[in-house]
Amino acid sequence: MRFKVNLLALLLAYQSAAHPHDTFSVDHRRNAEHDINPKEQVIVWVDRAGHTISIEHKHQTPTTTYKNSPTELPLLPNTDNIVPDNIIPDNLLPNLPTEVPGLNTNPDSRFGISYSPYTSYGTCKTFDQINQDIEHLRHHAFIRIYGIDCDQTKLVTQAAKQHGIKVFAGVFDLQNFPDSLHYIRDAATAAGGDWSIFHTIAIGNELVNKGQNNPADVANAVxxxxxILRGAGYQGPVVTVDTFSVMLQHPELCAASDYCAANCHAFFDNNQLPETAGEYAIDKARRISAAAGGKKTIITESGWPHAGQPNGRAVPSPENQKKAIASLRKAFADDPDLVLFTAFDDLWKSDNQWTFGAERFWGIQDTGRERERDRE
Structure with a gap:
């Protein structure tokens, strides 16, 4: 950048404020202003921030140069040894997003997913079958399981550890509690004493909603x-899981838990469409947190069936399931406190009057591979 000014103009320029630019450059040129009667020509080389690089003095016959007229420019001074004083230190530069080869960009990589280690006939899956399932689900942040039967806590934890994901474990009910916690402790022991494999440990799933226990008993169990778990070495969250309506009615369940854990399915509201499944779930999460004095809420189940009978405006179909899952991903994109329901169809389940013939058909993944594996 070059300014042609006379000595008087240079002195006046010292009184005016500089105009900073965002990068260092000596390549950009500014055309000279109209020069009327200079006695000494001074050429000042500056960078875009207005810092002086060098000054040249020339005595020449006055000429008139207009902004749009061609001008012969002198050679640029050597700037190899010039250190601009406006360079931002590296530690103050913003961390810009960088594309990393192999980076997991799967939309579910921040969410959990629920999983049941049973065959279509309700028998226990082998470790090899579980390991294949977990490999198929490894792009999720964690796997949620519900009980301790079939030695599932140990088997799922071993498979999850191999694939680098965590486990949301739990005891399904309060039968044999607290002895049932031994299965969780044994799973940690099998993992080399690494309790960090567990994302959360849940005590009961919808016990109040099903009328199995009252809120006080569940809170005491938590x-x-x-x-017991702290004494064994586990320092992560301990919660109880129930429906969002129960959590709203009984904030004491949230109070006993390290965060509020609620199951929430828009499908069971006959006014909901699959496109609103995400907003429906996140709205319930916010209401639960508000009722619990601002405590964090994680939606521990939310999905949409791909087959079954309509529930008013809520219609099960493969297309509607895709819409609902997309809605959930979008609604929880900035705050991924969500467990998608569920990995595979639970063909071992049975329906009742409240499930609309859809209880077996909530699987998000390819269900054909599930049936094929059961035949082996």
Missing amino acids: NTARD
């Missing part, structure tokens, strides 16, 4: 479990 506190008892936390004491």
Whole structure:
């Protein structure tokens, strides 16, 4: 950048404020202003921030140069040894997104997914079958399981550890509690004493909603479990899971838990469409947190069936399931406190009057591979 000014103009320029630019450059040129009667020509080389690089003095016959007229420019001074004083230190530069080869860009990589280790006939899957399932689900952040039967805590934890993901484990009910916690402790022991494999440990799934236990009993069980698990070395969250409506009615369940854990399915509201499944779930999460004094809420189940009978405006179909899952991903994109329901069709389940013939058909993944594996 070059300015042609006379000595008087240079002195006046010292009184005016500089105009900073965002990068260092000596390549950009500014055309000279109209020069009337200079006695000494001074050429000042500056960078875009207005810092002086060099000054040249020339005595020449006055000429008139207009902004749009061609001008012969002198050679640029050597700037190899010039250190601009406006360079931002590296530690203050923003961290710009960088494309990393092999980076997991799967839309579900921040969400959990629920999983049941049973065949279509309700028998226990082998470790090899579980390991193949977990490999298929490894792009999720964690796997949610529900109980301790079939030695599932140990088997799923071993498979998850191999694939680098965590496990949301739990005891399904309060039968044999607290002895049932031994299965979780044994799973940690089998993992080399690494309790960090567990994302969360849940005490009961919808026990109040099903009428199996009252809220006080469940809250006491959560506190008892936390004491036992802390003594064994686990420092992660301990919660109980129930439906969003129960959590709203009984904030004491949230109070006993390290965060509020609620199952929420828009399909069971007959006014909902699959496109609103995400907003429906996140709205319920916000209401639960508000009722619990601002405590964090994770939606521990949410999905949409791909087959079954309509529930009013909520219609099960493969296309509607895709729409609902897309809606959930979008709604929870900035705050991925969500467990998608569920990995595969649970063909071992049976329906009742509240499930609309859809209880077996919530699987998000390819269900054909599930049936094929059962035949082996």
